[in-house]
Amino acid sequence: MVEVCCSEAQGRYLRASRPIRAGEAILSDYPYACVVGGEFKDLVCNSCFRYLSALNYHNTLLCSGCGQVRFCSAACKRTSRPAIAHTQRECKALASLDQTLNGDDDLLVRIVTRILCREADYDDHDDRWSTYDERPSDVHIETPSLASLVDHYPDMDEPARARVDALAHSIHTIVPDLPTDMDRHQIVLLISKVKCNFFGLFTPDIIDRDKILWSGAGVFLRLSLFNHDCLPSCTVLQVGPRPGGAPDADRGTRFEVRALCNVEEGAELTISYIRLHTNTAERSKQLMTNWFFTCSCGRCSLPDSADPLVPSLCCRRDDVCHGGMLVPCDSSSTKEDGDDGDGDDAGECLDDDNKDVPSCNGFCRVCSDVGRMPLRTLAREGGTRA
Numbered sequence: 001m002v003e004v005c006c007s008e009a010q011g012r013y014l015r016a017s018r019p020i021r022a023g024e025a026i027l028s029d030y031p032y033a034c035v036v037g038g039e040f041k042d043l044v045c046n047s048c049f050r051y052l053s054a055l056n057y058h059n060t061l062l063c064s065g066c067g068q069v070r071f072c073s074a075a076c077k078r079t080s081r082p083a084i085a086h087t088q089r090e091c092k093a094l095a096s097l098d099q100t101l102n103g104d105d106d107l108l109v110r111i112v113t114r115i116l117c118r119e120a121d122y123d124d125h126d127d128r129w130s131t132y133d134e135r136p137s138d139v140h141i142e143t144p145s146l147a148s149l150v151d152h153y154p155d156m157d158e159p160a161r162a163r164v165d166a167l168a169h170s171i172h173t174i175v176p177d178l179p180t181d182m183d184r185h186q187i188v189l190l191i192s193k194v195k196c197n198f199f200g201l202f203t204p205d206i207i208d209r210d211k212i213l214w215s216g217a218g219v220f221l222r223l224s225l226f227n228h229d230c231l232p233s234c235t236v237l238q239v240g241p242r243p244g245g246a247p248d249a250d251r252g253t254r255f256e257v258r259a260l261c262n263v264e265e266g267a268e269l270t271i272s273y274i275r276l277h278t279n280t281a282e283r284s285k286q287l288m289t290n291w292f293f294t295c296s297c298g299r300c301s302l303p304d305s306a307d308p309l310v311p312s313l314c315c316r317r318d319d320v321c322h323g324g325m326l327v328p329c330d331s332s333s334t335k336e337d338g339d340d341g342d343g344d345d346a347g348e349c350l351d352d353d354n355k356d357v358p359s360c361n362g363f364c365r366v367c368s369d370v371g372r373m374p375l376r377t378l379a380r381e382g383g384t385r386a
Contacts, residue, residue: 002026002269004141004225011150013227013268014141020263023328026234027222028256031083032146033118034201034218035110038101041068044203044215047076047084049253051203051213066094082118083218084253089176090117096174104195107217109167111194115146115219116175116182144221151192155292164191196291197224199255202238220255228291229270230283230299233263235327236271258327279304315364326364 003017020026036044042062043052046069052060061071069086071077079085093113101109153161168187172178182190203215223236239254263269274286280300287295299307315326 002141010227010268012144012225014225015268016263016265019265020259020269022259022261024259026257026259026269027141028239028254029220029222030255031218031253032221033083033111033114034216034253035107035114036069036201036216037214038068038097038099038106038110040203040213040215042070044213045070045072045076046086047071047079049201049203049215051215063091065091066097068094068097085118087117087121089120090114092176093117093174098170101170105163105167107198108191108194109171111198111217111219112167112171112187112191113175115190115194116171116178116187119182120175120177120179141222141225144224146190146193146219146221149193149197149221149224151189152196152292153189153192156192164188164195167191194219199223199236201253218253223255223257223271226257226269226271228273228287228293228295229297230272230276230280230295231297232270232272232276233261233267234259234269234271237327260327279307 001016001018001020002014004012005015006012034049036046036049044050045052045060050072052070052072056072059073061074061077063069063071063077063086065088077086090113094110097109097113153164156164165188168184168191171187171191172184198217198219200214201216201218203213226234226236234257237256237258239256257269257271259269273291274283278286280302284295284300287293
């Protein structure tokens with residue numbers, strides 16, 4: 001379905017090796033490393049990313065060594081998956097974590113600390129950079145290595161580099177027994193790679209269903225192959241965890257990429273790195289500040305008055321999910337494991353008169369709220385992405 005390509009202008013990118021239908025699942029990915037942010041460490045399970053219910057909070061387990069991670073069950077605490085395992089080495093590091101960190105700084109330190117502790121553990125067995133959590137995928141493409149990710153450190157301005165240097169100093173101080181080749185400069189580059197490549201992880205609030213918490217972040221190596229477009233052909237969906245569902249670490253951290261429109265064979269597959277319902281100036285500023293490039297996509301070349309991404313193509317619950325893209329349903333998909341209403345099987349399929357036009361229940365990629373007419377508009381105005 002997809003193939004990895006490379007060019008001087010685009011770097012690595014993915015393109016369709018056959019026609020892809022609107023709403024079709026393209027690939028899935030599991031994290032190389034993911035963490036719960038410090039702001040949510042007492043609200044979300046460190047393993048399955050399930051929101052911790054107040055009714056069952058007395059059964060949750062706080063790590064007594066560092067006090068920085070909490071689990072919904074003993075099974076989650078015992079997990080050995082490298083991407084989410086809370087090891088003794090990480091526990092020692094987090095016990096000395098700078099408590100004044102917040103936001104992205106806190107996430108970066110936690111993710112990089114988890115990666116370094118994991119790599120230090122595997123360094124004992126001479127198994128560097130080969131610990132990707134292999135899981136079944138419907139697409140067989142070579143997974144990039146963490147070391148191959150772009151860092152953009154030379155492109156940062158002085159304040160940004162100073163910030164990364166300070167975080168590197170903090171991490172170098174707290175992580176015990178670092179790999180022998182991991183000096184301060186290597187940590188700087190690793191932070192920069194993570195900064196440019198991590199994805200936010202969302203958790204539904206089981207008490208207030210209108211709340212979607214950006215509770216953490218992770219590095220997904222296959223997803224790093226997708227380039228950005230301000231009118232993308234694909235979008236990234238986090239699969240679960242479902243409110244009130246049983247703990248399931250796989251479901252809580254799996255990401256899936258679906259097509260937003262019909263894509264021709266040979267066309268590049270793109271996603272958006274930012275919120276899409278903003279004007280060109282705002283998008284350009286975000287992309288340059290965080291990913292250090294100027295977007296030259298077709299949408300950015302148009303005046304805002306002619307913007308093809310009208311507000312109706314984004315989720316109507318802007319206060320909940322900040323304008324998540326509506327995703328068409330795939331008519332060939334079937335319900336997975338009896339799922340209901342979590343986004344995998346939301347809605348109907350295609351218009352009876354035009355099999356290329358999603359007519360029915362599309363769903364928001366963030367909050368899974370169902371929409372109807374916007375997807376018909378997307379199919380007719382966006383058309384097939386070539």
